[in-house]
Amino acid sequence: MSDYKDKYEMVIGLEVHAQLKTNTKIFAREGCEFGRDPNTETSAVTLGMPGVLPVLNKECVNMAILTGLALNSNIPSRCKFDRKQYFYPDLPKGYQISQYDEPICQGGWVQISNKKIGITRAHLEEDAGKLVHAGAAGLYGSSYSLVDLNRAGTPLLEIVSEPDMRSSEEAREYVESLRNILKYIGVCDGNLEEGSMRADANISIRPKGQKEFGTRAEIKNVNSFKALTRALEYEFNRQAELLEEGKEVIQETRLWDDNSGITSSMRGKEDAHDYRYFPEPDLMPLEISKEWVEKIKNSMPELPTQKMERYQKAGLSEYDASVLVNQMDMALYYDKLLSKGADAKTASNFLMGEVAAYLKEEKITIEESKLTVENFVKLLELLKKGTISNNIAKSLVIEILKTGKDAQALVEEKGLSVISDESSILPIIQKILEANPEQVKAYKGGKDKLFGFFVGQAMKETKGRANPQLLNKLLKEELDK
Ligand code: ADP
Numbered sequence: 361m362s363d364y365k366d367k368y369e370m371v372i373g374l375e376v377h378a379q380l381k382t383n384t385k386i387f388a389r390e391g392c393e394f395g396r397d398p399n400t401e402t403s404a405v406t407l408g409m410p411g412v413l414p415v416l417n418k419e420c421v422n423m424a425i426l427t428g429l430a431l432n433s434n435i436p437s438r439c440k441f442d443r444k445q446y447f448y449p450d451l452p453k454g455y456q457i458s459q460y461d462e463p464i465c466q467g468g469w470v471q472i473s474n475k476k477i478g479i480t481r482a483h484l485e486e487d488a489g490k491l492v493h494a495g496a497a498g499l500y501g502s503s504y505s506l507v508d509l510n511r512a513g514t515p516l517l518e519i520v521s522e523p524d525m526r527s528s529e530e531a532r533e534y535v536e537s538l539r540n541i542l543k544y545i546g547v548c549d550g551n552l553e554e555g556s557m558r559a560d561a562n563i564s565i566r567p568k569g570q571k572e573f574g575t576r577a578e579i580k581n582v583n584s585f586k587a588l589t590r591a592l593e594y595e596f597n598r599q600a601e602l603l604e605e606g607k608e609v610i611q612e613t614r615l616w617d618d619n620s621g622i623t624s625s626m627r628g629k630e631d632a633h634d635y636r637y638f639p640e641p642d643l644m645p646l647e648i649s650k651e652w653v654e655k656i657k658n659s660m661p662e663l664p665t666q667k668m669e670r671y672q673k674a675g676l677s678e679y680d681a682s683v684l685v686n687q688m689d690m691a692l693y694y695d696k697l698l699s700k701g702a703d704a705k706t707a708s709n710f711l712m713g714e715v716a717a718y719l720k721e722e723k724i725t726i727e728e729s730k731l732t733v734e735n736f737v738k739l740l741e742l743l744k745k746g747t748i749s750n751n752i753a754k755s756l757v758i759e760i761l762k763t764g765k766d767a768q769a770l771v772e773e774k775g776l777s778v779i780s781d782e783s784s785i786l787p788i789i790q791k792i793l794e795a796n797p798e799q800v801k802a803y804k805g806g807k808d809k810l811f812g813f814f815v816g817q818a819m820k821e822t823k824g825r826a827n828p829q830l831l832n833k834l835l836k837e838e839l840d841k
């Protein structure tokens with residue numbers, strides 16, 4: 361099994377459908393929010409009534425341009441819409457409005473850790489509705505299907521990659537990077553499980569060293585990162601076994617079944633001419649001026665790779681920076697901390713340590729917690745000024761996450777500030793040395809390690825509040841006497 365990897369190489373190209381986060385549909389004015397009651401978001405346009413005409417939602421175009429710019433694509437000055445004919449029981453018009461030979465975004469690339477993955481194109485299209493298969497299946501039984509047209513007409517941007525990926529890890533990394541970009545620029549919420557981002561994986565294999573690509577299969581229904589990896593690995597082995605047996609891989613669409621962990625043939629792959637594409641007569645070609653593109657370019661927020669760089673410049677390791685950037689809500693929160701003057705490294709340590717652990721345990725987001733940016737910054741300042749110790753700050757951040765109490769008030773109320781005056785610490789040290797004559801003797805006899813024991817005792821006595829530098833200094837002086 362596994363030695364197939366020595367002999368064959370995977371070639372992967374992905375088609376990612378991103379649902380655009382608009383308020384209304386791409387050609388109709390009703391909403392497209394997920395989870396509404398069936399068929400409450402429909403209209404004459406969506407129902408395909410005679411005589412109605414589609415009207416393009418400008419916001420979809422803005423979002424497609426923004427995405428294209430973030431993916432380093434060219435935005436041609438003209439693009440157009442085409443009809444794709446198909447048997448769509450969940451699209452009453454009987455065709456899908458898509459873009460065929462003149463898409464809105466051409467070319468581009470996405471950076472993953474070791475290379476750039478080419479983008480072939482990205483085009484706008486409408487989604488289909490949803491069929492719900494219900495009833496018991498029987499020969500003449502009561503099996504039936506219901507259709508929910510809420511999703512019909514939801515705007516999609518289909519992003520097609522070049523066949524540039526060579527392993528399931530690279531495919532995963534590509535989808536992660538792409539998803540991050542879409543989320544940060546605010547065009548898609550990137551939720552694979554809810555289907556607002558869907559990936560079809562095209563995979564072929566070829567003997568190592570061979571230049572020509574093999575015949576590909578297209579795998580549908582991969583709706584998690586884990587499913588993507590598993591489906592690609594399964595498909596690699598299936599294709600390798602076929603070749604080993606002297607058989608051929610056929611070009612087809614296969615369906616991934618997450619429960620059984622296998623792909624099975626769904627249908628032979630259609631060629632473009634099967635769809636009878638032709639220019640959509642109900643929509644004018646779309647002209648996009650340089651000024652329009654320029655305006656959107658100027659509104660581009662910071663992209664994930666730029667954020668990564670900025671964090672690393674501020675002193676974070678590459679790993680820490682990537683952990684933050686991969687959780688957008690954390691990164692945006694972290695940015696607010698930085699803008700209010702928090703120390704980059706300390707803030708990231710707290711955020712990724714105590715705070716992340718607490719949020720995970722409670723299954724809430726940072727925004728849902730009671731830790732406001734202002735209060736967090738206050739706490740970090742108390743630590744920086746030396747008013748409280750690191751350990752106290754760590755326990756306080758948990759308390760604030762839970763209660764939302766003011767950092768300064770908590771320190772005063774509980775008397776948690778660091779003890780930094782000699783006159784308070786010295787008597788404690790003397791008391792401890794008197795109580796442990798054996799250890800003092802052993803220390804003086806050369807057991808240096810006992811120094812830590814005395815420090816521990818003093819910290820226990822002061823509930824962790826003794827200023828460590830001062831404590832060390834005074835303890836040393838007393839012991840050297
Ligand atoms: P279609 O519209 O029929 O799905 P496309 O030309 O749009 O075909 O290609 C779909 C995807 O298949 C692209 O992401 C492309 O990179 C990928 N692809 C094309 N040829 C191969 C191949 N031999 N092996 C793997 N992926 C491929």
Ligand code: MG
Pocket residue numbers: 375
């Ligand atoms: Mg395709």
